[in-house]
Amino acid sequence: EDQVTQSPEALRLQEGESSSLNCSYTVSGLRGLFWYRQDPGKGPEFLFTLYSAGEEKEKERLKATLTKKESFLHITAPKPEDSATYLCAVTTDSWGKFQFGAGTQVVVTP
Amino acid sequence: DTEVTQTPKHLVMGMTNKKSLKCEQHMGHRAMYWYKQKAKKPPELMFVYSYEKLSINESVPSRFSPECPNSSLLNLHLHALQPEDSALYLCASSQEVRGRNNEKLFFGSGTQLSVL
Numbered sequence: 001e002d003q004v005t006q007s008p009e010a011l012r013l014q015e016g017e018s019s020s021l022n023c024s025y026t027v028s029g030l031r032g033l034f035w036y037r038q039d040p041g042k043g044p045e046f047l048f049t050l051y052s053a054g055e056e057k058e059k060e061r062l063k064a065t066l067t068k069k070e071s072f073l074h075i076t077a078p079k080p081e082d083s084a085t086y087l088c089a090v091t092t093d094s095w096g097k098f099q100f101g102a103g104t105q106v107v108v109t110p
Numbered sequence: 111d112t113e114v115t116q117t118p119k120h121l122v123m124g125m126t127n128k129k130s131l132k133c134e135q136h137m138g139h140r141a142m143y144w145y146k147q148k149a150k151k152p153p154e155l156m157f158v159y160s161y162e163k164l165s166i167n168e169s170v171p172s173r174f175s176p177e178c179p180n181s182s183l184l185n186l187h188l189h190a191l192q193p194e195d196s197a198l199y200l201c202a203s204s205q206e207v208r209g210r211n212n213e214k215l216f217f218g219s220g221t222q223l224s225v226l
Contacts, residue, residue, distance in 0.1 A: 032213060043114070043200050043217030044153065087152060091213060097166065098215065100152035 002027040004090055006101035013108045016077045021104045023088035024070040033071050034098070035064050036087045044087055047073075078108045116201050116218035124226050125191060131221045133184040133201030141207040142184040143215065144176060145200040153200055159184060160207040191225045198222050 007022045025033070032051050036044035048057040050066035057064045061082060063074040073086055085103040092099075114135045123129050133142065141160050145153035158166035159178040173195075175187040184201055202215040 034214065036215075036217075041198070041222065042219050043202070044215070046214050046216065049214055089152075097155060097158075098153075100154075102152050 002090075002092065002099060004088060004099050004101040006086075006088055006104050008104060009102070010105045011107070013075070013078050013106065015079055015108055015110050018074070018076045018078070020075070021073040021086055021106070022070060023073070023101055025088075025090050026069075027090055027092050027099070029092045030090055032091045033066055034089045034091070035062075035071070035073055036089065038085045038087055038103070047086075075106070078106075080108045080110055082106065083108045114201055114203055114216050114218035116199075116221055118221060119219065120222045120224075122224045122226060123188065123191065125193075127191075128187070128189045130188065131186040131199055131201075131223075133186075133218055134182055135203045135216070136182055137203065137205075137216065138181075139203035139205050139216070140181060141204045142178060143202040143204075144184070144186050145202060145217075147198045147200055147220070149198075157186075158207065165207060188223075191223075193225050196223055196225045 003026045005024050032049055034049050035047040038044040048064040053068045055066050061076045065072045085105045087100050087103045089098040089100045117132045143158050144156040146156055147153045155168050156170045157176045162178045173190050177185040198220045200220045201218045204213050204215050
């Protein structure tokens with residue numbers, strides 16, 4: 001059975017304290033891994049797509065990496081506005097189906 | 111315009127009511143989705159439309175009825191819902207259902223539904 005597991009469930013950081021979020025997956029036929037950010041009461045906002053092991057993507061203080069079993073989202077020197085729930089999702093050979101992990105809730109305090 | 115617009119933002123309905131959720135995008139996307147999200151849970155896929163045809167129905171109860179009148183609009187008709195159907199209902203779109211680089215989802219802000 002396909003599974004997407006995110007850890008930790010919650011993360012509390014001081015402003016400027018870098019950290020990493022993990023998304024591990026056991027799926028057959030991974031086609032793509034996606035990272036989204038979700039603010040309370042809002043829809044998820046797209047951040048990155050990763051397709052191949054070894055691939056890396058960066059955007060401001062965020063960097064996503066991908067291996068054959070997991071992905072990391074690194075947050076460098078976070079600011080309070082980086083507080084959100086970060087979701088990872090995978091697509092497999094079943095077109096149109098995104099399977100989401102449960103998310104990591106990040107709180108960055110000044 | 112990179113927005114997916116959902117209306118209404120909030121909806122309270124009784125178990126005997128009939129209501130509809132609306133979703134609109136003007137990005138030329140040909141795939142549209144309905145997701146359901148309970149508090150502190152990930153989004154769960156309900157329906158996928160590709161080129162205005164229903165391509166995926168994730169065994170959703172018939173009290174939820176999707177409709178795609180044209181390539182820009184997606185509706186979700188609700189009838190005889192149960193209190194456990196209370197959730198955030200999210201609409202999303204993508205350029206295509208299949209094809210690398212075409213899949214990323216653009217989400218609307220959702221409709222927060224409460225069933226009394």
